[in-house]
Amino acid sequence: MLSYQQARELVVPRTTALSGKPQTEFISILNGLGRILAQEIIADRDYPPFHRSIRDGYAVHAADTHSGATLRCIGELKAGDTPSTTVQPGTCLHIMTGAALPPGADAVIMIEHTQRNADTVTLDRAIKPGQHVVPRGSEQAANETVLTKGTHLGFAQIAAAAQVGAAQLTVYRRPRIGILSTGDEVVDFTSAPGPFQIRNSNSVSLAAQVETLHGEPVLLGNARDTHEDLHAKIATGLQADALILSGGVSAGKYDFVEPVLREFGAEFIFDAVAIRPGKPVVFALCQSKPVFGLPGNPVSTMVTFELFVRPAIEILSGSDPTPLPLLEAVLTERMDEKPGLTHFLPATLEYGDDPRVTPLRWQGSGDIIAMSHANCLLVIPADRETINAGERVQVLPRGL
């Protein structure tokens, strides 16, 4: 059986090979958070555009400065002012943060290191040329690339685009991700379940997980455990850019997802991975679309999304798949798990100098409540049966 790493290594090239780059759209930077840039952003001028003072103080000739030096103050310069007065040797200009260094001056002495007396200023130290001044063009020269194609837009990247006047951006279109749950026992989450029915929480968690990746979830409802209903709903789902199914992939008598996908000509890349929860997870290519059949137990659905669906959606979004953000932490209590499968267990991670991780009591992969108390998954490697308190283990902190 494939390890989870081997399975991920299949998802990435197979998804990449399917899709060319996604289509693009033109949006306001205010809607840019989380999107992937489909163009280069170029600096429209030098940054900073002038020699910029980064302190409130006095613009001076550095050569004039020493402890006890007294300079004549010949005016002031606010941020936004045009510097017109030249600072001659023996003089200085009161300057504010963000203002342009005036002609003649080559440094700024902080106000805290001076004493003002009418129009004279006494300094308490020497400063070097260039002190508290950021030279023109030192952050970025005009016409240089500020952001490359494929950049993931966070708040800082959006600010960089705003700075250079790129108020509208060409980004990749959000992939539409079909979400179809299955099961005769499943009712809509807005409905009252019968005594032996359950509400559809998987469609909701999957939609939220898709949203964290800035994909567009397309909720297709729930298919009954019949060939006919599954066939009809999968046909609709295949109109999206990718399809995620929950449930119906185990060995039960009514688990029809794989045979129905076969009717659509699916090529199965894997249909089991050596993990718990989530072992019967399916990845197939169907009509040039990636299709995931995730086991229906809610924690299995969440975990297998994070492990296998996430990189595929990243690729469909026009971005490079990100590696799993595994961290190390000290296990606070002994654990005994069945060897042969890599376990991903809900746990609480305490951050700090030496992060510590504690597994949560849980009732297995149906226990959404335990998962909702977790802030990480604790990873127990397949070759370990017992791990003692105090040992270092891997944790997956993201996406919970």
Ligand code: AMP
């Ligand atoms: P399955 O993978 O179809 O055998 O489903 C396993 C179990 O997961 C079922 O017995 C349900 O308890 C649960 N389950 C399946 N689908 C959902 C869903 N959409 N929302 C919440 N729980 C589900």
Ligand code: MG
């Ligand atoms: Mg089922």
